Amino acid sequence: MSNKEGFGYKGRVLEALRKAEAEIGDNIRIVKDEEQYEGILIPRSETADENYVVIKMKSGYNVGIRIASNTKIEKTGKGAKPTFTSLSLPEQIQSLPKVAILSTGGTIASRVDYRTGAVRSALTANDLYSIVPELANVACVDAQIVFSLFSENIGPRHWAEIARAVADYISKGIDGVVVAHGTDTMGYTAAALSFALQDLPVPVVLVGSQRSADRPSSDAATNLLGAVAVAAKAPFAQVVVAMHETSSDDSIAIHQGTKVRKCHTSKRDAFKSVNAPVLARIKDQEIVMSASDYRKRNSGKKLVLKPEFNEHVALVKFYPNMDPKVIDWYAEKDYKGIVLEGTGLGHVGKCCYEALQNAMEQNLLVAMASQCVWGRVNMNVYDAGRDLLALGVVSLGDMLPETGLVKLMWVLGQTQDMRKARELLTTNIAGECSPRTLPERNCSD
């Protein structure tokens, strides 16, 4: 296998595959205990047993076969390798806006797994055109796999890697970038890219799918098409998330990257803009802006890349009887920041005050968001909030706790100076904190 990571295969299984000169997408035969199995070699799922090889059989089923010392692997045919270069595309496609599709894994990337038996070829441009033919009317697509991870395994280092890959494409003059991502932590990554990619000249659109493409109810194709359309021609240049707005295919909602959250485990319209309007919608393949306040697309702009995140930042959700010593523990572990997910307008039990004070004396930056999800932290209403403000806890206003966590990681990746960090944390960088509106002020003051 040429790929440095062996597409998830390791150790003696990888060795056996290399010996057979079998690559992902090749037809192989596995002979074991007088049984034999034929199919297309597909990448190993990251959580599957290391001793198995997975093939897609003619029936369409994927089968994992345990490789023992007496198992034989034989290559029976070379897989059709993608030969795509943008030059091979019909001329009318080449004249369309250029969009890069970066794949990071998740359900949306798994679609092609089911169709072709290989994740790698899944996201070549040619494959994408064959799977979603409407793309050929929208954009000239280039595709790249950044990595292939379920999104619960994606963290600050991956955010930086995606940001750099986006910056690379932008430096080459792309008209927009789509990032295909697992939905579980897509909100966190959207926030991270919003802070890491500043002064964007073109849109960066995260997209996922709640149902894999082998299911009749899959949202993969419509979401992808919507995301590519936004990347190709939206009037704004921000980090956004494109997902189904309703349970039908009528509308794709475009959410601002710092204000979006996965609010349902399984529905197609799981993503919601919180404390902010949806930025735009795609209806009948047209982009309809619903917010007037956005950062305009401007190819003359120079991207500022700031992909540094401090990994020593924790999110702590408060709950009745929470042990305040967990705060001490983070302080002892040399953490630099904590985002509290407090109750209501931004409260935690009095039992936590001493630990918070100690943490702040050790120079941790402590910020407050609300577990209510909707609304705005306002620590001036009750004594409890005022006490926390007096201790030095920073209010995150109407920022999502998840966005608050990512922002604090990013802030402490930019500066070690706590005074500057505090200032940066309370400065609106990417629409993460909305100014108070009149009705809101009435609500919470």
Place this chain on the structure above:
Amino acid sequence: MSNKEGFGYKGRVLEALRKAEAEIGDNIRIVKDEEQYEGILIPRSETADENYVVIKMKSGYNVGIRIASNTKIEKTGKGAKPTFTSLSLPEQIQSLPKVAILSTGGTIASRVDYRTGAVRSALTANDLYSIVPELANVACVDAQIVFSLFSENIGPRHWAEIARAVADYISKGIDGVVVAHGTDTMGYTAAALSFALQDLPVPVVLVGSQRSADRPSSDAATNLLGAVAVAAKAPFAQVVVAMHETSSDDSIAIHQGTKVRKCHTSKRDAFKSVNAPVLARIKDQEIVMSASDYRKRNSGKKLVLKPEFNEHVALVKFYPNMDPKVIDWYAEKDYKGIVLEGTGLGHVGKCCYEALQNAMEQNLLVAMASQCVWGRVNMNVYDAGRDLLALGVVSLGDMLPETGLVKLMWVLGQTQDMRKARELLTTNIAGECSPRTLPERNCSD
């Protein structure tokens, strides 16, 4: 002061008040540095500076005055003391259903603070009738202050105390109980009472207010009236939460205690039923059932009181780059259970698997809820979920993470036997986990 707690006053301030024989509600004069202040002595807020005395002045403002060694306090008039006994109530009220109102603190209890200058007298029945005159058409009310805490300071011991106070009233033949509670953790307490009070003969209604009564937009009176109406005459006997359903006063929603969550920091309609329909509504002072499946009021039923909660249970919200060692820390601290608030259908990063396995080997019970809030944990969809199930993590289905935490505390308060605890955790006790419905099954399988 006769009260053992001095209504929040301590040390030399309490001493000075005692010397002046001043009690809450009395008119006092404070002379200090040639200034003098007159007003009604009101209780000290639990988080206010210990060296201050707070009085309500004629203007209606509360003023805190720092008591120094040369400050003089003088009682200028005895406060009007509530003389209520139910016998003194007009006969037509005595013939109404009997409802107990237990106060635990929070904004709803603070209303009377503003009116009469005293929390104690706040929740006598006479005061309630004078503040919410419509109550006299609904119920014969008895009032008791269980404690007076902001709800972020309420935990398992308080839940037990409230449950016992409810049981006391029920043993005396009350027709329904209202629990006035701060909104911040009202959802947690509602879940706790749902598990602690089984086979209820009458309804137990938690009620709060999002805006204190001195504000024109206060929801205190309508919510309280709605809660008392439910306690007095609802056809069901469950633990429920009564709060505004919309931003107007049109409708009070009655939520099932295990399925309700505060979803906005400040709006009056902050409470939402999650993964369940609203149980009933109050419109035009009538109770309109919206669910057909409820536990019926039946005064012949014998309450089963189970107020034991295990305090060694943690709620851990997963986030990108979470340090799995925090799980080890809980295990080392002799915790008995952890509820994970995972991503999506119930996932945490692979980096956590080892720590979870170790925790379970140390006999911790680990359960999974979703930070999506809406939807249902389904760990059979992706390898990641199947891996967690194989490790022994228990799926909480469509249970709220907050309810899951409270249930695990309660389960481990009932039994130390881990096999039994697992069984109890996955058995529906108080409607906390809805059976899969057809559309849901389609969603998540």
